[in-house]
Amino acid sequence: MKTPPTFKPIDFLEFVEAYALALQKGLYAALNDPQTQTQLLAMPAIDVQAYLYANYQCPLTLQEFSILLRDIMMNLLKDTQFAVQDVFPRSSAVSDSSLFTAYVAGTNTCALGGSTAMLIPRIIIENMRACTYAIVESGKNGRNPIIAMPILGQFSGQTLNTDDYAVTINVGSSTYTTSVFAINSSEVNISLIDGTTTGDAQVVFINDPGPNDLLTTRYNDWINGTSQMSTFISNLTTISTDAGVSVLSNMNISSYWIASGGGVVNHDKHRKARREYWNARDIWNSRPEKEKLKGKEPVPDWEPSAYEKRFGRKDRKFSHLDTSPYASAVVENIGCRYPLIAAIWEGGQQFFIKPSFNAVTEPTVQASNQISRIGAQQREFNNLIVSLDTSNTELTLAYYHDMLASMCVAARNAPTKGTVFEHQLEVISDRGQGSIFTDIASVFNNVAAPLLPVVGSLAMAALKKGPTPRGQKNLIMGN
Numbered sequence: 354m355k356t357p358p359t360f361k362p363i364d365f366l367e368f369v370e371a372y373a374l375a376l377q378k379g380l381y382a383a384l385n386d387p388q389t390q391t392q393l394l395a396m397p398a399i400d401v402q403a404y405l406y407a408n409y410q411c412p413l414t415l416q417e418f419s420i421l422l423r424d425i426m427m428n429l430l431k432d433t434q435f436a437v438q439d440v441f442p443r444s445s446a447v448s449d450s451s452l453f454t455a456y457v458a459g460t461n462t463c464a465l466g467g468s469t470a471m472l473i474p475r476i477i478i479e480n481m482r483a484c485t486y487a488i489v490e491s492g493k494n495g496r497n498p499i500i501a502m503p504i505l506g507q508f509s510g511q512t513l514n515t516d517d518y519a520v521t522i523n524v525g526s527s528t529y530t531t532s533v534f535a536i537n538s539s540e541v542n543i544s545l546i547d548g549t550t551t552g553d554a555q556v557v558f559i560n561d562p563g564p565n566d567l568l569t570t571r572y573n574d575w576i577n578g579t580s581q582m583s584t585f586i587s588n589l590t591t592i593s594t595d596a597g598v599s600v601l602s603n604m605n606i607s608s609y610w611i612a613s614g615g616g617v618v619n620h621d622k623h624r625k626a627r628r629e630y631w632n633a634r635d636i637w638n639s640r641p642e643k644e645k646l647k648g649k650e651p652v653p654d655w656e657p658s659a660y661e662k663r664f665g666r667k668d669r670k671f672s673h674l675d676t677s678p679y680a681s682a683v684v685e686n687i688g689c690r691y692p693l694i695a696a697i698w699e700g701g702q703q704f705f706i707k708p709s710f711n712a713v714t715e716p717t718v719q720a721s722n723q724i725s726r727i728g729a730q731q732r733e734f735n736n737l738i739v740s741l742d743t744s745n746t747e748l749t750l751a752y753y754h755d756m757l758a759s760m761c762v763a764a765r766n767a768p769t770k771g772t773v774f775e776h777q778l779e780v781i782s783d784r785g786q787g788s789i790f791t792d793i794a795s796v797f798n799n800v801a802a803p804l805l806p807v808v809g810s811l812a813m814a815a816l817k818k819g820p821t822p823r824g825q826k827n828l829i830m831g832n
Contacts, residue, residue, distance in 0.1 A: 358500040359731050360440050361604060361708035362453045363484050365426060365545065366507045367754060368706055369419050370677065372477055373518045374758035376533050379585040380409060382762060384522045384531075389581070393524045401524055405531040408579040412571045415515045415534040416543065420559050421471050421568055423545055424464070425592055426481060427456065427560070430505055431464035433486045437504045453711070455506040457547040461558040471569045472576055474761035475588040479601060480705045482592070487604035489690060499732065501604035503708070509546060517676050587763035601702060605690035607731055608709040609724045610682040610750060679750035685712060686724060688733035704756040 383389060384405070393401055411418070427434060435458040456462065473481075489499045518533040541550050548559045559565075576582040576589065583589055633651040640648070687693075687707075712723045728734065739748055 356497045356499045358502045360437060361484075361501055361503050361607065361731075362441065362455075362710065363426075363503045363505050364453070364507055364511075364706075364709055365423060365456065365505055366419075366511055366513060367679070367709075367750065368426065368477065368481065369415075369422055369513060370679065370751075371480075371706060371754045371757045372422065372473065372761075373415070373418070373513070373533065374755055375474055375477070375586060375761035376411070376582065377518045377520060378758055378762045379582050380531075380533055380580070381520045381522070382585040382764075383581045384409065384520060386581070386585075386765060390524065398525075398527055401527070402529055402531075405529060410531050411534050411580075412575055413535060413568060414537050414540055415513060415518070416540060417568050418534060418572070419513070419545060420543070421565060421572065423456070424560055424565055425469055425471060425473075426505055427458065427462070428464040428466060428469055429481055429485060429592065430503055431458075433502050434458045434505055435463065437502050440504055441506060452508065453504075453506055454509040454546055455504050456545065459547065461548040461556055462560055465560045465562055470566075470573070470591050472573050472583075472589040473592060474586055475590055476701070476757070476760050478590065478592050480603075480757070483601045483603045483705060484708070485602075485604075487602050489605060503604065507545065511678055513678065514676070584765055585762060587761055601697065601705070603705060603707045605733070606693075606707050607688045607727075607733055608684050608707045608750070609686050609688060609712045609727065610684045610709060611712050612681050612683075677751035677754070679754060682709075682711075682750040684739045684748050684750060684753070686739050687737040688724070688728040688731060689735045689737070690731075690733050692735050693737065701760060704753050704760065706754070706757065709750070 384393075393404070396404060413421075434456065438455045438458050441453050441455045458464070484503050486503060487501045489501055515532055515534050515536060519530055520533065521528060521530045523529075541555075543550055543557050543559060545559075548557050549555065550557060576586070687703075693702075710727050712727065724736075728736065
């Protein structure tokens with residue numbers, strides 16, 4: 354093999370956020386279900402909050418949930434992760450920790466086969482399997498194949514916040530809030546990168562099958578038990594180690610994003626400020642006009658996003674679009690080695706988590722130039738312009754995660770095989786027929802549009818043609 358491999362960074366925390374959001378949406382649906390509401394209304398008001406914690410809150414913390422998912426993905430990528438863990442630096446070379454860092458496949462963090470029985474939505478499983486290594490034909494008669502190698506990791510300063518995955522519901526005239534994940538104030542923070550505690554004080558075996566299997570059992574019992582989550586999360590199943598549906602492989606596709614405002618990591622500092630501002634804004638809006646004249650209207654100390662300007666806080670289910678650490682990661686364009694197939698792309702693949710690159714790590718670098726350089730290095734010469742306006746936060750990674758999560762949620766009486774997209778996946782897996790994706794796009798958009806108000810504008814924006822960097826093409830097959 355004469356052609357060197359390409360390395361594809363996979364940000365693991367994107368998967369954690371997408372699945373956590375699916376659980377948040379499923380929990381919201383379960384708690385607002387007429388059967389649940391009737392049950393809660395029959396209780397004394399003083400008992401409702403404790404009942405929600407005992408029966409609907411996941412027994413795992415967000416960190417434990419993340420460790421289980423990490424173990425699953427390390428097992429899925431066990432054939433390649435050990436070989437690529439040193440491609441990216443072990444620790445970030447810049448102060449804001451904005452560089453990608455690969456997960457260590459060491460004694461305490463490598464794949465040992467535990468926790469693979471964790472129940473996960475079929476769509477997220479297919480997304481994970483789409484990130485396994487692929488061999489791409491290249492050169493005359495395919496004589497110089499290229500190996501696309503995934504590198505599992507994260508931005509070393511990146512964190513997810515338990516508070517971002519909470520559900521608020523009304524029961525009669527009372528309002529109750531419960532977090533999706535358990536909160537343990539004495540929990541020790543463990544690095545998902547190398548399994549060490551803060552300051553490298555201790556090495557933790559986060560791959561130990563014993564405790565991980567116990568956590569998996571507790572998690573599965575919760576999602577199948579009184580929480581009713583399995584009723585509202587579509588097609589929960591366990592993962593296998595095969596490569597999945599080849600037509601969905603992400604190893605020839607990359608997302609190129611730029612940081613708007615605080616950036617992916619620095620956006621964390623705005624979380625508290627945003628919550629405080631919107632709480633103050635809610636109080637201000639409830640005051641009589643005469644009292645408003647005497648006071649001072651709350652003003653944010655940052656530029657509100659397009660989503661905030663458009664929706665404010667009307668829909669609290671989507672508040673993460675502004676508090677997520679990915680709310681500042683604006684996807685500029687998608688690079689691909691081969692032209693995208695419209696039916697597959699529009700039907701759901703556009704929302705899949707893909708290898709991603711921070712196109713601009715220095716303020717002086719022009720995004721289009723850097724995207725061209727990375728695209729050439731990745732041998733992805735087809736280019737799909739996604740967004741040219743960094744204020745359009747509907748096209749952030751946070752928004753894509755939300756769309757993926759929405760695809761995992763089902764109504765109580767939905768067909769047992771789940772969504773149309775999942776049904777197509779199942780047929781492809783069983784029969785190997787790629788042509789059945791031809792009707793996914795129209796069906797998905799028709800079904801999802803009433804549920805996801807901006808899916809139409811997103812799809813159109815994602816497919817709009819525009820100027821492309823020199824040497825690249827803007828192609829989608831089938832349009």
